[in-house]
Amino acid sequence: MSRADERYNVKETEAKWQHVWDERRCFEVSEDPYCPKYYVLEMFPYPSGRIHMGHVRNYTLGDVVARYKRAKGFNVLHPMGWDAFGLPAENAAIQNKVHPAKWTRENIAAMREQLKSMGLSYDWRREVATCEPEYYRHEQKMFLDFLKAGLVYRKESWVNWDPEENTVLANEQVIDGRGWRSGALVEKRLLSQWFLKITAYAQDLLDSLATLERWPERVRLMQENWIGRSEGARLMFDLAGRSDRLEIFTTRPDTLFGAKFIAIAANHPLAAELAASNAELAEFVAECNRMGTSEAAIETAEKKGLDTGLRAVHPFDPAWTLPVYVANFVLMDYGSGAIFGCPAHDQRDLDFANKYGLGYTQVVEPAADKDGVVAAIARGEAYTGDGTAINSRFLDGLSVEAAKAEAIRRIEETKRGERTVNFRLRDWGVSRQRYWGCPIPVIHCESCGVVPVPEADLPVRLPEDVTFDRPGNPLDHHPTWKLVNCPCCGKPARRETDTFDTFFESSWYFARYTSPDRADVAFDRAAADYWMSVDQYIGGIEHAVLHLLYSRFFTRALKDCGYLGVKEPFAGLLTQGMICHETYKSADGQWLYPTEVAPGPGGSLIHAETGAPVTGGRSEKMSKSKKNVVDPAGIIDGYGADTARLFMLSDSPPERDLDWTESGIDGAWRYVNRLWRMTILAELPPRGAAMPELGDEALKARRLVHKTIAQVGEDLERFHFNKAVARIREMTNGLAEIPVGAKGGAWVLREGLEAAARLIGPMMPHLAEEMWAELGGDGLLVEQAWPVAEPALLVEDSVTLAVQVNGKLRATIELPKDADSGLAEQTALAHPQVISAMSGKLPRKVVVVPNRIVNVVV
RNA sequence: GCCCCAGUGGCGGAAUGGUAGACGCGGCAGACUCAAAAUCUGUUGCCGGCAACGGCGUGCUGGUUCGAGUCCGGCCUGGGGCACCA
Numbered sequence: 001m002s003r004a005d006e007r008y009n010v011k012e013t014e015a016k017w018q019h020v021w022d023e024r025r026c027f028e029v030s031e032d033p034y035c036p037k038y039y040v041l042e043m044f045p046y047p048s049g050r051i052h053m054g055h056v057r058n059y060t061l062g063d064v065v066a067r068y069k070r071a072k073g074f075n076v077l078h079p080m081g082w083d084a085f086g087l088p089a090e091n092a093a094i095q096n097k098v099h100p101a102k103w104t105r106e107n108i109a110a111m112r113e114q115l116k117s118m119g120l121s122y123d124w125r126r127e128v129a130t131c132e133p134e135y136y137r138h139e140q141k142m143f144l145d146f147l148k149a150g151l152v153y154r155k156e157s158w159v160n161w162d163p164e165e166n167t168v169l170a171n172e173q174v175i176d177g178r179g180w181r182s183g184a185l186v187e188k189r190l191l192s193q194w195f196l197k198i199t200a201y202a203q204d205l206l207d208s209l210a211t212l213e214r215w216p217e218r219v220r221l222m223q224e225n226w227i228g229r230s231e232g233a234r235l236m237f238d239l240a241g242r243s244d245r246l247e248i249f250t251t252r253p254d255t256l257f258g259a260k261f262i263a264i265a266a267n268h269p270l271a272a273e274l275a276a277s278n279a280e281l282a283e284f285v286a287e288c289n290r291m292g293t294s295e296a297a298i299e300t301a302e303k304k305g306l307d308t309g310l311r312a313v314h315p316f317d318p319a320w321t322l323p324v325y326v327a328n329f330v331l332m333d334y335g336s337g338a339i340f341g342c343p344a345h346d347q348r349d350l351d352f353a354n355k356y357g358l359g360y361t362q363v364v365e366p367a368a369d370k371d372g373v374v375a376a377i378a379r380g381e382a383y384t385g386d387g388t389a390i391n392s393r394f395l396d397g398l399s400v401e402a403a404k405a406e407a408i409r410r411i412e413e414t415k416r417g418e419r420t421v422n423f424r425l426r427d428w429g430v431s432r433q434r435y436w437g438c439p440i441p442v443i444h445c446e447s448c449g450v451v452p453v454p455e456a457d458l459p460v461r462l463p464e465d466v467t468f469d470r471p472g473n474p475l476d477h478h479p480t481w482k483l484v485n486c487p488c489c490g491k492p493a494r495r496e497t498d499t500f501d502t503f504f505e506s507s508w509y510f511a512r513y514t515s516p517d518r519a520d521v522a523f524d525r526a527a528a529d530y531w532m533s534v535d536q537y538i539g540g541i542e543h544a545v546l547h548l549l550y551s552r553f554f555t556r557a558l559k560d561c562g563y564l565g566v567k568e569p570f571a572g573l574l575t576q577g578m579i580c581h582e583t584y585k586s587a588d589g590q591w592l593y594p595t596e597v598a599p600g601p602g603g604s605l606i607h608a609e610t611g612a613p614v615t616g617g618r619s620e621k622m623s624k625s626k627k628n629v630v631d632p633a634g635i636i637d638g639y640g641a642d643t644a645r646l647f648m649l650s651d652s653p654p655e656r657d658l659d660w661t662e663s664g665i666d667g668a669w670r671y672v673n674r675l676w677r678m679t680i681l682a683e684l685p686p687r688g689a690a691m692p693e694l695g696d697e698a699l700k701a702r703r704l705v706h707k708t709i710a711q712v713g714e715d716l717e718r719f720h721f722n723k724a725v726a727r728i729r730e731m732t733n734g735l736a737e738i739p740v741g742a743k744g745g746a747w748v749l750r751e752g753l754e755a756a757a758r759l760i761g762p763m764m765p766h767l768a769e770e771m772w773a774e775l776g777g778d779g780l781l782v783e784q785a786w787p788v789a790e791p792a793l794l795v796e797d798s799v800t801l802a803v804q805v806n807g808k809l810r811a812t813i814e815l816p817k818d819a820d821s822g823l824a825e826q827t828a829l830a831h832p833q834v835i836s837a838m839s840g841k842l843p844r845k846v847v848v849v850p851n852r853i854v855n856v857v858v
Numbered sequence: 859g860c861c862c863c864a865g866u867g868g869c870g871g872a873a874u875g876g877u878a879g880a881c882g883c884g885g886c887a888g889a890c891u892c893a894a895a896a897u898c899u900g901u902u903g904c905c906g907g908c909a910a911c912g913g914c915g916u917g918c919u920g921g922u923u924c925g926a927g928u929c930c931g932g933c934c935u936g937g938g939g940c941a942c943c944a
Contacts (some may be wrong), residue, residue, distance in 0.1 A: 046944055087943065142889050159942075170942040218862055222939070295940045299859040329859090333941090348859090425941090432942065501942070541938060544862080549941095559887045577864095579936085622939085650882070655863095657937075659870060663883050670896095671882090677897090722871070726881035732880090803879035807925045809877055847924050853876045857924050 008676040010640030014766040029122045034717040038074035043539030047107040052580040060648045067762035071786040079513040080122045084131035093468045098437040128506035136438040137459030138522035145561045161189040168433045188289040193431035198553045202423045219544045228424025235417030237312040249335030254403035255342040257362035257392040263327035265337040350382040435474040437499030445486035505556035508596035536813035537570040577657040581628040583617035591627040642764035650725040684750040695743030704734040706793035715736040803828040804855040805837040819847040828854040
């Protein structure tokens with residue numbers, strides 16, 4: 001068999017190199033003070049049992065960065081682990097009668113094997129699983145430290161309650177106001193829960209966003225909006241006929257004279273008090289409580305209110321009173337849970353006033369189009385812009401800004417309130433009424449109250465002998481687990497049966513990786529100081545706010561408790577897009593898997609087995625519910641990891657959604673084989689031979705090689721992986737075009753193929769290693785330094801300029817690089833096509849951008 | 859409802875305010891083959907033209923500029939997040 005007929009044996013080759021890397025411990029690292037460190041981290045997966053394409057993309061991106069940085073001489077930390085607590089394990093327990101621990105551990109084992117088949121450069125010694133006591137014991141300690149530091153408190157808060165299952169539901173388990181399993185109407189219930197004081201860091205979390213220069217702008221913006229700092233005033237309204245006052249928060253104290261009503265949240269204490277003696281109000285409050293706890297549910301619901309009959313006294317006029325409404329759009333969690341409504345200058349207030357006939361008074365007049373504002377308000381559009389105060393007594397004539405200041409001055413002067421800063425950000429409720437999470441290490445004692453578990457008694461382990469045969473929290477049902485003696489007084493007491501929100505585990509795992517074997521501490525301070533912060537964090541955009549904000553808060557809290565020296569966990573962030581695939585439906589409207597669909601006659605689609613017609617729908621995010629999923633295991637098995645990795649990198653930039661297509665994976669597969677064939681079929685001079693004299697063709701190819709080396713490096717630095725792939729393809733196309741027998745051609749081909757192997761190394765590591773060995777390279781490619789381009793080969797001596805007439809391209813001209821503007825103008829004006837395009841007119845102006853363009857304006 | 863993002867050939871996408879469509883996929887034509895697959899070569903934004911060439915083109919709409927895919931205003935469509943999915 002000639003070499004031309006040999007086939008690239010993916011399976012054997014990939015297994016071979018994975019084994020070699022493993023055996024030689026290529027990716028095991030430790031702290032090295034003499035080597036610059038680089039910590040690259042991908043968001044760890046939830047162990048669902050099988051990897052999906054999103055994982056393949058995420059981990060490929062991270063691996064390219066890790067391998068590239070390693071070649072650039074960095075000491076690279078690249079770990080992997082499991083975000084192993086969470087609801088799906090409990091759902092599996094209920095559905096399939098498997099214990100969550102068993103289910104999770106088996107899933108981890110299966111997924112670890114799948115990840116290993118991808119050839120990722122992890123230091124597997126550092127693997128962590130958050131469901132193991134060796135991991136979660138440390139966050140119990142953190143919680144106790146936070147408690148001491150005053151960052152933890154307990155308060156009542158609302159949850160979604162399924163009255164049939166007697167359980168708390170996650171927002172995603174509430175569908176159209178009903179429990180997903182029971183179908184029962186969901187209620188809101190108050191539960192006493194633990195909170196972390198993230199708001200204590202609100203200002204710093206906001207201010208520090210500016211230092212996160214290597215974060216996407218949009219993520220910083222989203223966090224800024226989430227934190228939602230607003231300046232305004234807190235002010236007290238007297239209530240007619242009552243001795244207490246009502247506190248409201250407003251950002252528009254300048255519009256106080258346009259106030260028409262007061263609205264309080266349905267779960268405001270005042271509402272509860274009034275409802276006790278008002279059946280209609282009680283019914284309305286109950287209706288609001290059926291609405292679900294998510295902001296989206298509240299905001300999209302029809303705006304409704306009910307007059308309580310109570311009147312509030314205007315702070316600037318004791319004779320002026322306003323009706324007090326309970327309204328479903330006022331949030332108890334924001335400000336003080338009460339607002340004043342100014343219909344003319346707030347859209348929601350106007351909608352509400354129109355609905356209940358409360359009228360409006362315009363108090364801000366814009367500089368222009370005064371009548372337009374009146375007309376707009378009359379047809380239901382509030383005016384929220386800038387202007388001058390009118391109908392506002394002592395504020396009249398002041399700008400919005402000045403009126404705000406003056407109103408606040410008067411409020412403070414009369415001791416009715418004060419200037420204040422309010423944040424939309426709320427404290428983080430960490431209690432979950434679930435089994436499969438980290439136990440909250442406190443004990444409830446009838447005499448001593450809430451008592452922290454003594455540190456010597458940590459970890460508080462989850463009991464394994466639990467049952468899921470009845471609704472509610474298995475921890476609570478456990479016959480003995482919660483029965484303990486109070487550490488203070490020794491009398492019988494009860495363990496906390498709530499567990500932590502799983503965002504707790506993912507808020508510090510990145511630090512645990514720096515010293516995962518330390519049993520006594522969460523992490524070694526010196527190791528954390530060496531490795532932290534994460535230099536490059538990579539994961540889905542869906543985590544832009546919550547996970548990333550919680551981690552930023554947690555890192556600050558850990559720093560203040562002496563665990564760490566940094567306050568930002570992630571110096572760089574790359575957010576990847578989702579993987580999409582075309583959807584398919586059968587004639588009777590059932591979703592079909594891509595594997596069930598085959599091409600039919602005339603470009604149509606048919607069912608692969610029955611031949612029945614199939615309709616193709618638009619490409620959407622891969623999801624089990626729509627069955628438009630492709631299993632990475634099958635792809636890696638059939639085409640190999642390198643092909644899958646190449647496809648993940650080549651078609652779309654990482655931030656954008658990626659369409660999975662059969663033809664795309666085929667294209668990647670062809671390129672893998674093309675590179676391999678080029679390598680084994682090339683007739684090359686020995687490695688290290690001196691460069692012979694090069695003919696024009698060889699020199700041209702060599703310039704291309706060095707230009708590509710330079711560009712691919714830049715592309716990888718900027719995470720433009722798709723462009724890097726395109727450049728490498730251009731280079732190998734160029735190498736293939738070197739004519740047989742070209743002077744010095746074989747030498748350049750060797751240089752080019754060696755460069756190709758190094759450049760694809762981070763992306764297709766197995767193929768690259770195989771090419772490197774075939775080319776007779778020294779040692780392993782993985783140990784080679786990144787190639788460096790020769791600067792002399794990067795400079796061009798002539799450039800092509802575009803010539804436009806009135807902005808339209810009419811010709812191109814070739815000039816020496818950096819030719820002066822006069823020459824460029826002369827050459828351009830002399831060009832026959834330019835002359836004809838000017839049709840005899842004289843140039844009025846000529847714009848010359850050196851080395852770029854000449855634009856003749858006539 | 860609120861916040862954020864995206865929209866460019868048949869498709870995925872390139873393009874410091876300066877030659878729109880790099881690279882790939884798909885299509886078409888050809889070479890090799892008994893044939894097919896694989897591979898290789900050429901071609902390929904749309905419209906008109908034998909051609910040279912001309913016109914039109916970056917979701918829609920208005921603006922800034924010598925020049926706009928890129929900047930600004932208004933819209934449309936799709937996507938992410940909205941605090942108990944992870």
